[in-house]
Amino acid sequence: MGEKLPKGWKWVKLGNVCKVQGGFAFKSNDYVTKGNPIIRISNLIDGKVDLTDGTVYASDEIVKSLGQYKLSPDNLLIAMSGATTGKLGIVPKIFVSAYLNQRVGRFVNDISQLDIKYLGLFLSQPDYLSNILVNAFGSAIPNVSPGFLESLDLLLPPLPEQKRIAGILSDRLTAIDKARTATEVQLKAAKALPAAYLRQVFDSPEAQKWKRKKIGDVCELLPAKSIATEGDTEVLAITMACLSETGFQPAGIKRARMRSHDAALSRVASGEVLIARSNTSELVGRVAIYSGEVEGVVASDLTIRIKAGSTLKPTFLTNYLSSLYIQGYWKERAGGASDSMKKITRSQLIEELIPVPALAEQNQITIAVAEKLAGITALKQSLQFQLTTINQLPAAILRQAFNGEL
Numbered sequence: 001m002g003e004k005l006p007k008g009w010k011w012v013k014l015g016n017v018c019k020v021q022g023g024f025a026f027k028s029n030d031y032v033t034k035g036n037p038i039i040r041i042s043n044l045i046d047g048k049v050d051l052t053d054g055t056v057y058a059s060d061e062i063v064k065s066l067g068q069y070k071l072s073p074d075n076l077l078i079a080m081s082g083a084t085t086g087k088l089g090i091v092p093k094i095f096v097s098a099y100l101n102q103r104v105g106r107f108v109n110d111i112s113q114l115d116i117k118y119l120g121l122f123l124s125q126p127d128y129l130s131n132i133l134v135n136a137f138g139s140a141i142p143n144v145s146p147g148f149l150e151s152l153d154l155l156l157p158p159l160p161e162q163k164r165i166a167g168i169l170s171d172r173l174t175a176i177d178k179a180r181t182a183t184e185v186q187l188k189a190a191k192a193l194p195a196a197y198l199r200q201v202f203d204s205p206e207a208q209k210w211k212r213k214k215i216g217d218v219c220e221l222l223p224a225k226s227i228a229t230e231g232d233t234e235v236l237a238i239t240m241a242c243l244s245e246t247g248f249q250p251a252g253i254k255r256a257r258m259r260s261h262d263a264a265l266s267r268v269a270s271g272e273v274l275i276a277r278s279n280t281s282e283l284v285g286r287v288a289i290y291s292g293e294v295e296g297v298v299a300s301d302l303t304i305r306i307k308a309g310s311t312l313k314p315t316f317l318t319n320y321l322s323s324l325y326i327q328g329y330w331k332e333r334a335g336g337a338s339d340s341m342k343k344i345t346r347s348q349l350i351e352e353l354i355p356v357p358a359l360a361e362q363n364q365i366t367i368a369v370a371e372k373l374a375g376i377t378a379l380k381q382s383l384q385f386q387l388t389t390i391n392q393l394p395a396a397i398l399r400q401a402f403n404g405e406l
Contacts, residue, residue, distance in 0.1 A: 006404035008158045015150025017114040018107050022080065022146055023100035024069045031056045036063050037098040039071060041079040044089035044104070047124065049077060051096075058099060069100045076107045076120045078149065085142040086129035088120060105146060114154075118162035121169050122155065122402060126395045155402055165401050172397055180390045187383040193376045194245055198323035201365060202355065210357045216350030218312050222272065222305035225262030225298075233260040235298045238268065240276050243288040243303075245322060246377055248274075250293045258298065266298040268305065271314045275304040275321060277344055284342040285330025287321040289314055304346055312354075316362040319369050320354055 005011075014020075026038055035057040037043075042054055049071075063070070071077075071091050079087040081103040091098075100106055109116045123129060132152065133142045157165065201207065227237060234257055241252030258266065268274070270292035276284055279302070290297075299305050308314045324330060334342035357365075400406060 005155075006157070008161065009404065010156055011153050012156045013150065014152045014154045015147075017154070017156065018109040018119065018150070020078075020146035020149045021068075021100070021106045021108055023102045023104045023106070024066055025102040026056075026058060026062075026099075030058050030062050032059045033057065035059045037096060038101045039077065039098050039104055040101045041082060041084060041087070041104055044077060044079055044084075044087045047088055047090065047120075049089040049091045049095070049098075051098075063099055066099055071095070071098045071100055071106070074116060076116050078105045078107070078123075079103070080105045080145070080149075081143045082141060085144055086123075086133055088124055090120060105149060113159060114156070115159060115162040115166055117166040117170065118157075119154070121166060121398065125398045125402065157404075165406055168406050169397065169401055173394055176390060176393050176397075180387065183383060183387045183390060187380065187387060190376060190380045190383055193379075194373060195323075195326040197372050197376070198319065198369070199327060201369065202320060202323050207355055210355035212353040213356050214350060215306070215352050215354050218309045218354065218356060219273075219317065219350075220307040220309065221346055221350055222307055223265045224301050224303050224305050225258060225266045226301045227256045228259055228262070229257060231257035231259045231262070233258055233263045235263050235266075236294060236296060238274065238290075238297050238299050238303055240279050240283060240286065240302065243274060243276055243286045245286075245326060246373075248288040248290050248293055253294055253297055256300075263298055266300070266305075268297050268299050269307075271307070273306050273308065273314055273318050273321065274299060275306070275344075275349065276302070277304045277346075278302045278336075278341060281331050281334065281339040281342045284334045285321075285325040285344055287318060287325055289318040304344075304349055306349070311356055311359070313359065313362045313366060315366040315370075317354070319366060324352075 023039075031038070036059070037051055038056050038058050039049055040056070043049055043052060045052065073091055073093040073095055075091040077089045077091065077100070079085050107116065107119060109119060133144070136142070136144075136148070156162075234255060236253050237256040237258075239252045239254050242249050243252075268290050270290060272290050274288055274290055276286040278284065279286070306317075308317045330344050331342070333348065334344050336342040
């Protein structure tokens, strides 16, 4: 607060220009299925007040004497307790009759000194409230009072300047939101490209002419043993985090223990194809080829190990199994009562039919797939970098505004 401020700007206590009103302590037996929404912390979502599926209601009879807690359009609200203390929300201009619940605060500003949109933008600066809360409460869950919030320091330009800053920031943040949404749409489309391309390869008219054989007839099924906390040998175990559509990820390897005999049987060799045998419905059947990235790793029984025979290239086998996975083939066929732990069996896998074109054609296909997927990966990385850059813009713009540089 010792920095030189632009002319007319000053630091004040929030309570000098704004009061914080707490909500009414509704009881659970006040709730009804329809009526007047009660705005709770859970209704503050992404800077807005949102009537979600979890919204609760109060009857007209309950709220008839609670006029001071009735919300108005453009009210700025703040969560005052729990892990999300400091979360903000603005009541939309078109809003039904709603009432403020306990532990949600409403800022009631002196309109002759403070623009409420400016206040919301100032408080939404990254780390502004979070730093204050950490310093005030440490690791404990905050439970702030109106008095605490009113004691915060607020940078206050003249009112016309507040309105000008709020207008510029609102326009720029809206433009950033639009850019973020457009980039997210492009990234989502890019993530769908591998599935579309592999489907094109393996569902093509040419592919329909390829001979098909059971995986068990053209591949060798290899053992994978269970992790044992009482095992006598420390191992580097492959986890599901190692298996991805972009290849084997060594960062997913974890230290674990196995019995020495099991560890020896489970050691993975370069060129083996690994499939997630048991995982969530979204991840079961995920596949990657192991190319010797880390020496001496082992596969647990959550992974199916297969070795391509002489008529199959391991990369072609991996591409085909990847096409099944990303099209949701195993998601539909995996067993298990819970979506959180689906399973495919070794028997299912070895009975699965796989196309087996000539080795020369397999080689051509794997080269073409590798080039295409590399291009898609580069596109996704570019869009992800773009999205990361966009997500950093609000903080930079807010910092610029409250340094008097707009």
